[in-house]
Amino acid sequence: MRATFHLKTLTVAIAAFSVASVASAAGLDRSGQDVTAFFQDGVYAEAVYTYIDADVSGRDNAFNGDSNTRFEEGNKTGDIAEDYDFFRYGAKADINDTFSVGIIYDEPFGAAAEYTGDSNFTGSPTVAIDNLIGDRVTPLVPNVTNAQELSNYVNELPGNLATARAGVTQLQGALQNTTDPAIQAQLRGQITTLQTTIARGEAALPTLTAFDNYAEAQLANTQTTKVEVRSQSLTGLLGAKFGANKEFQIYGGPVAQRIEAQVRLRGSAYDLATGYTSNSNPDMDYGWIAGMSYSKPEIALKAALTYRSEIDHNIDITETYPLAGLLAGDLAAATQTNDYEITTPKSVNFDFQTGINPTTLATAKVRWVPWGDFAITPPLYNEVSKNNPLYEDDGLNLVEYEDDQWQVELGLAKRLAPALAVSGSIGWDSGAGDPTTSLGPVDGYYSVGLGAKYNVTENWAVSAGGKYLWFGDAQGALPTGKIVVDAEDNDGFILGAKLSYQAKQGF
Template sequence: MKFNKKKYLNIAVLSGQTFAAGLERSPQQIDALFEKGTYAEVSYTHIDPDVQGTDTSGNHISDLTEDFQTMGYAVKTDLNPSFRLALIYDEPYGAKVKFEGENNFIATNLPASDAYTRVEVKSKNLTTLLGYNLNKNFMIYGGPALQELQADVHLRGLTYQASSGYNNSFDDMAVGWVAGMSYAKPELGILASLTYRSEIEHKTAIKEDVPLEDLIGFDYSHTNRGSVTTPESVNLNLQTGLNQTTAVFARVRWVPWSDFAYYPPALKATTAYALQNGRGLPLVTYHDDQTAVELGVGKRLSPKLAMSVSGLWDSGAGAPAPTLGPVEGYWGVGLAAKYNINQNVAFSLGGRYMWFGDVKGEVSDGRVVGDFKDNTGYAVGMKISYSSK
């Protein structure tokens, strides 16, 4: 069965940004690289997770995960018949958490403006990819990824015991790399790609306030050189046509979050001294690796309109989970549509609804400090794209 290339269905209606395992906000897709001719896009996503629970004293914890928005940009061009170049911007990691109300994450001995446990993590990624066509079907690609990572952490309340009042902040930029290969057969609606992203180590000045120092008389500067490493990842994308108007697709992502552990230097030194274990305690760590899967089908309903529906599953990064994102993966459904305004410009709109897995929340010394059940969330995104083939 042969397909008309001009009618080949592109079901990359909306690259999914969501609330996922670890600090993930984006699956770091590179769909723009596979577009034909000159291509550009701008995307916006609003994500609203609702995560509630109880602390170990039975106090209610109201929705601790604040809404957040992410932006994405991409441009791609063919340099010649063999080479193509793409620049892709996304915001892959983040957290926005604030505990409110009356529970063990609120300090009673501090002013109201500084009494809440709160965490904000932001990131920006700019990936440059050069693709080389080995032949009409196979392409290899690779390039650098420039990443900015920011964090602002405030731990408060009985949950953190002697560490209540701890603060941590840093802002750093570092470089990693991306490499992959793809296979395409447009006449059959086939596109497959395998992409590897390296870990990125941020070596930076980390500012800390460590109340435990006052208790043990440990004299340690609050600004020290330290490091935090965002994890490597592997993305596998598959698509094949069923007929001229219908295609099925699968996306699989793997991230070794079990290797992630953030040891701020002052916190590590003071907890190592207090515990006499030589290692100290991390601020954040995870138990398991993450696997995320999306399976779906796309269909062109008319020359201008295409839609897709998908099912999603995310394993999470293990249980118990850190309190900055206390969910154990999720199940979800997605629906998206792409409308071709004219032969060059298209508008995409999509949404996802997620049912988060129940999980116990823990702090880095292994104490369970909360129970989080029956939580959900949704994401809505839009994209406008330009293509000149």
């Protein structure tokens, strides 16, 4: 006969897991959208703080050619990942022995990355500008192959045209003063040659001046590549228990979600997109959550399957894309404000725990997020990309992922004393594909974690925990597929702290 493990004896151990237990490297996933606070008994409330310090660095691509897949080790990027923190708050109460209500605040999606080293992601985009001049200007003026030569040519061209016009005037005067047919024919030929040169120069001058101004503006931009995405989510929950012993529960409710983002692309790595900047204003939209749980208190068993819907955001975005002004011949065209949609992904979470003996608890978490369906497609960025014949039908996304994310975490908690428990965990995150976006070159992780909880009083407790992450090696690519960074041997750590309150309810 199996022993009975009353839930009360494991109360300390249960909550030791929920500090720093989830922090995802795939896509924009951050909090893991945990709802386990809703499954606690009685009246329950918690406040959780999580801090992430990731070290993600690599080498840029020194290869400057047409191949998207060829990679030659270049300069160090420095630490790309910025420190990141977020909060989670949760509260629930039982209305009676059937119905429960709860509310959870978290910050589900986010990103914080900046290239600060001396690499192709920072400083003057010399290679990108010289490549543009080679593609667009050199066919018009064969002796111009880089930005400096273009600047010299444009500066000298008005004077050269003035000299040519004066030469035409001089030759026309000489033509009028001679009656020799041979000399007249020679002078007419020289006049025609100079006039042709003048016409070509005058026709090319606006285009060459526009390219020169564009090149000078971009080469003067010494900022870094940087991205920041922030989100907040508020989830309302109503649960109803059923079954002979109220062992089953269905639950669900509305979700309000707010998201905002800022992106700037700099350096030669982004080729003609260098100088691109966007600001996506905060937008609030709504979705829903639903799930079902099962519990068997005598062995401290709880299992829950939770589904969250997609949420469609219609966002106001201001984009500055210097290439757009060059292509349109109008500087004003480089900055536009539009609406566009971002759909944050649906997800499925499975949470499980069971007692092994009266003082030991085992847990498991599984999470699935279909990042392969997610994309960020700013309107101006997408429209400019259509100027490339390869992408003229649909254009390019700014951010996209190849694969869906799977995350698994297994843990064990042990009550050492009536008020103290410790826990340990191991985890795996599949990542969202390799190559991935250059704004986050990480392909999942492996992790180990430790946590502890101390009951200060019968109702109040504090918890603390940490986790060490080994990030998967990944190459970062542009939306065109060109590999621009290779990140290897990276790691990070997570620290968390929680204050919780729990009290019985009698019905």
